[in-house]
Amino acid sequence: MLPILRSKDLVSWEYAGEVFTPQTKPAWHGGARLWAPDIRYVGGAYHLYYSLASGGIGLATAPTPTGPWTDAGKVLADPASCPTFDIDQAQFTDVDGTHYLYWGSYDTLCVAKMNAEATRVEGPAVQVARGRRMEGGYVVRRDGFYYLFYSDAGCCSGAYSGYQVKVGRSTSPAGPFVDDEGVDLMELTSKGAIVVGANGNRWAGPGHSGFQTDLSGQDWLVYHAISTADPDFPPITGGPSGLTKRPLLIDRLDWIDGWPVVRAGAGPSEGAQPAPVTAFEAGGTFKDGSLAGWRADAGWSIRNDRDAGGYASRTGTGVAYLTSTARTRSADVRAQADLRVGAGTAAGLTFAHLNGNNHVVAWLDKGRRALVTDVVIGGTSRGRQLTALPAGFDFGLWHTVVAELRGTRLNVQVTSDKLGDPVAEQRRDLPRAAARPGSVGAVARGAADADNVGAAKLYTPVTQRVPEPEPGEPLPDFSEEFDGTTIGAAWRWVRGPAPGVGVAGGTLTWPTQNAELHQATNTASVLLRDAPDGDYTVEAKLDFAPTQGNQQAGILLYENDDRYFKMAHSAIPLARGDGAVLKVSEFAKEGERPTTTPPTAVFTAPMFGGPTARTMWLRLSYHHDAANDETEVRAATSRDGERWVRGGVWTLPARDKLKIGLFSMNRAGAVATFDYVRTYRD
Structure with missing residues (x-):
């Protein structure tokens, strides 16, 4: 496995x-x-x-x-x-x-x-x-x-x-x-x-x-x-x-x-997408066993071992460069090198490299036990900057130095595996003259090794989320403010009326029932009304404070007892929680799951949305996917009616038209108060 x-x-x-x-x-x-x-x-x-x-x-x-x-x-x-x-x-x-x-x-x-x-x-x-x-x-x-x-x-x-x-x-x-x-x-x-x-x-x-x-x-x-x-x-x-x-x-x-x-x-992709960048624009991996494509000072040669395969190794004293003959086309680059310090005192990554008098370098400096960056322009250092490496840092093992240069802002990391856990990180601003296209390479003071030395154009970050759909015009004929003293004529009951339901003061109150709407157990009351044609969003404001596991209340898009979409404020026991109860935004669907063996006609499963509060706003947005003849429903929750956590989408093959519903069920002892149910055109 x-x-x-x-x-x-x-x-x-x-x-x-x-x-x-x-x-x-x-x-x-x-x-x-x-x-x-x-x-x-x-x-x-x-x-x-x-x-x-x-x-x-x-x-x-x-x-x-x-x-x-x-x-x-x-x-x-x-x-x-x-x-x-x-x-x-x-x-x-x-x-x-x-x-x-x-x-x-x-x-x-x-x-x-x-x-x-x-x-x-x-x-x-x-x-x-x-x-x-x-x-x-x-x-x-x-x-x-x-x-x-x-x-x-x-x-x-x-x-x-x-x-x-x-x-x-x-x-x-x-x-x-x-x-x-x-x-x-x-x-x-x-x-x-x-x-x-x-x-x-x-x-x-x-x-x-x-x-x-x-x-x-x-x-x-x-x-x-x-x-x-x-x-x-x-x-x-x-x-x-x-x-x-x-x-x-x-x-x-x-x-x-x-x-x-x-x-x-936007969520999971479907169809062809731009692939990850997995090839250097300048530099290379030394896997061909040669220094072709590199300018090498004296002392650099190719060696091999079981893990790295071919890599560049330098013997001798003093400073020696190994730089690519190719240059990056952009000044905004991501450069990296796997480095190992041998008998020498330092190994480094150089980039934006024109020559030994004009380049940027990031050293693993054994003497200083630090990541040291230096900017050299016209043969003069424009300032070294040191960041301490961890006390147990072993210079004799491979580490990766990664440098990202965007504009004049430089970010350098030292890491073992490039999995988001750098052991050292340094940021600094470079002089404008140093932020330029150039070669990439390795540099050694004494004996050192280098592998996978290269640079690629730095990615362009995405800084704005895809626009979230917002409800459109209100549809008053499919909405309810509960302004009267009785439930409006547009509503009808399944297994109702539920005990204790009342309308007063602009709200509908509904004590939770010891009843369920779950697979083969369909004993709970459901309050329904027609939904509009086309795409729409249903929103309800709910005051609910469950105190025991399995109490829940919320809104439905309901076809029948075995096909529906549910957005609930639910209380669920926490596994291994010594009796603790979680209060969750539970977005569930129930329908047929014919692929199970033996066949299971009805199956229920939830997603969990954003944080809960005593007063919550719940949304279900309906869309008919005509190309696939599917019903798509997306949920959203809010604790203030302004900031929304938009959750995932459940789908079912389209069949009969859905209805808008309310429920308060599963275990007695709590009371759900609905302030309104509003429907909007999408």
Whole structure:
């Protein structure tokens, strides 16, 4: 269950073996399936952290990404140290060199410090996030913040998978992490800051993601999603049933106003897209075993080893340059080099390089134990700037120096694996004369090694989200302000009238019922009215304070008891929460799931929207996708009626016309107060 695939362009992939075979699989696994691999480059070796389906986290190490892999045992010494299911781990190294492990599923995420070798958790576990089916957490450090990506809702229910990727950020790797409305990820509510969710095209349940940066500096989200046209595996003879197909996707990740979002909020892509940049404009990888295309001072030659393959190595004393004969066409570039300091005192990345008297350089300086940048114009330094490297930094191991120059602003990072965890970062402004096209290369003081030295045009950031659709003209004939003393004539009951419902003071009050609207149990009352033709949005203002698990109230777009879309303020017990109850924005659909074996006629699944409050505004937006004859419904929630968290899209094959509905159900003891129901043309 841990296959290895490799690619030269992040588009075309080939099979490259397995981490474990039946012969090499460790006995301590107990026959469990393995999943959720997280691979890092730590201490000169590749560390593969993985989960056991039965619970538990293991580590394998290897000298190359394709192995051979050696079992390094369990990572968690005390599986009871955090109230979570011990899977879905991710390692992270901070700027001070401290290693951390994040893990957890159903329904809590935890973090703990690791030992110096990043092989075992040693420190106490700290809870950093909790939410219904929260899992798959990992951290990326950017602009002084730590971003905790995670997924929530269901991963693996075919076209009914409500998985989404969300994020919180903190100024510390141990939290507290908050969403984009400032809600702590430990609060007992659903969270916003949605990175990617279903958008109504073929992809459902996008979630459990990873992070990658291409050679232009553009970030990408790598994640699973489910094709609604082909969501499930057939039964496996002698094996598990009900498995969901979850192919891997990759989409552009934008950072807008300090928050990450896929394709500026457009969601999963469909059809041909611009590919990641995976080739240097100037420079190269030395894989051809020669220095062709390079200008080399004395002492540079090509060597080989098992992991790096061909790389450039310099012997001798003094300073020696190795620079590309090709130059970048743009001054805005992203340059990088894998560097290793041998018997010398420093190895560096040079770019915007005209000659030894005119260039910019970023050194790994062993004597100063620092990242040192220098700008040389006309043979004169315009100022060196130092950033300390972590105390345990090993100059004899490969590290990557990455420099991004945009205008005159320079950002340099030192990292082991370019996965959003730099161990040193430096920003500075350059003189205008230094910001120019030029060569890229490596430079050494004494003996040093360099590999993968090159530069590409720096990506152009996307700074604006795609416009969000806003409701259009009001449709008063399909709206209700509850200004009278009785329910209006446009409304009609299914299994009603519900006990205790009343209209007074401009509101409709409705005590929650001990009744359900769920698969085969359809006992709850539903209040319905006709919906308009064409596309529309229904909005309701709801005051609701559930106190017990499973109490819920909200709005429906209802076809029948077995086909509907529901937007609810719900209370759901927290797994492993010692009785704690989550209050969530629950966007659910119910309908047929014919691909299950044996066939399941009716299936229900939720997505979780933004944070809840006693007074909330709920929206459901209807659209008929004529090309695919599908009903698409998107949900949104707000805590003030102004700022909206727009969630994902559920779809069903179009059949009968939907109706607008209200409900208050599942467990008695709370009261829902509806201030209005308003419908708008879209």
